[in-house]
Amino acid sequence: MSAVAFAPISARRRRVDKLARGGVALLTAVALVPLVLILYYLVKQGIGAISVRFFTTDPTGSFLGDPGGIKSAIVGTLLMVGLATVVAVPVGVGVAIWLVEFGRGSKLAHAVRYFIDVMTGVPSIVFGLFVYITLVLGGVGGSSFAGWKGSVALGLLMLPIVTRSAEVVLLLVPNALREASYALGAPRWRTVFRVVLPTALPGIVTGVLLAIARAAGETAPLLFTAAVVNATAFNYNDRMNSLPALIFQNVGQAQNRLVTIAWGAALTLVAMILMLTLLARLIQRRSRLS
């Protein structure tokens, strides 16, 4: 039997431990307060506006009478964000693949990465202005304000987010997997598509969702590219309404019913993004198990 006695934890260490734990818990609580409050007010103020009619009719634009619903805004947001995603995601992921798998370490890659970082920091209204000057004022496509021009602005906004997040995830794919693939005689491009991308997929999806959520909530790039209208449009060359623009327009009105519409639209937007995230996670989990 050895006679080693372990000293008990000193009172000082106990105190420091308690203090640190308490501090971290407090900070977490502080961070949660605004989050919970936002959700609480969103539901409290917005739930009153929600009805079947709210989703199935367009805004009327009348100040005193029936304000209508938000159908055109939902459709417009879905169409414009959808088009922007379809274009920006393949391009963004492609740039990331080039940066990580092919251009690694080259001067051009450094330059590209630098410009992407700059683009990430560009305020969203600048993208809107850019599209306004080049596409709207120029009347490209025979229209002034148009849905597809809104998509261009949103796509430009999404591109650096998608690229940056995909690049980080691709860099995390262990080199041992690439080597294993090369050692089997796989060409580089096939290694990228069959080994690297599937391994990085969950992370890439997360980045894409982040970009979509960001784009869906942007008002500034849409105000002078797709404009704000009442009628539902399915033609990308027409002016399109969007949820953030509708919220922006209604929330400043001196009419409680219109403000309620804005709250309802905000709640709808948050719910849409939440559903999209859940759906993507579900698909991802299912595809990984099989």
Added chain:
Amino acid sequence: MSDPAPNALRRDVTPPEPIQPHESPVAPARPVARTVGAATPERLACAVTVERLNAWYGDQHSIKDLTLSFAPNRATALIGPSGSGKSTVVRCINRMHEEIPGARAGGRVLLDDHDVYGPGVDVVAVRRAIGMVFQKPNPFPTMSIFDNVAAGLRLTSRKVGHDQVERALRGAGLWEEVKDRLSKPGIGLSGGQQQRLCIARALAVEPDVLLMDEPASALDPISTLKIEELVEELKARVTIVIVTHNMQQAARVADETAFMLDGELVEVGPTEKIFTNPDDSRTEEYVTGKFG
């Protein structure tokens, strides 16, 4: 050179089976002199000859004028202290060395009589003929056991049948353990099983040479033993080059052993001779544990 055979490494010349030089009518007759445990091989594999190989990592000259040959259907061990260049030699044989940024190699590596570094040789074809197993098991995490074994064939755009996968898994001694869960993820296996899965993945492509870079150094003793037994069986189908820092392992599995020091070959010979009666005093000091 009137011999058309060097083209065999060119993918555009013989697309479906890039390298089968031993089946080529012009392939030279090979001496079949065997001493240790020499059962008749199921399949005659290729000899590998390294001639005046030099390799660099940036400015660091890590392989210096190395000449060494590996007999077909035999296991040759490369031993030596850390940093002596054992792994680099192996990575030069299937041209994986050049995948590292800043790394380059010069000299000749012959697969039978075809230069792996010859002009116009397709790296992809080289790697299909010379398989590799790495130090740490690296199954593809997104793929099932079946898909991992099939990966080598699919990644080189060939069709995969169930029997090919079964044969490769049997070859790696893993079939009985995984036959009921082929659709489960490969990373769900134990470390030793994962390494045998990687061996099966390499075997599925039917290479002539299998390079093993410290294949058991991350494994427990029982898994190590299984890998060593496997090396003995695999000699019937492939030529094996095994890097190891474990001298007992070299003594157990290798027919021939080469001792390297500072990027140079000190001595090569039958394993028993290297371990009991080496010619060079440095070899003796190393195998008796005086340094390294």
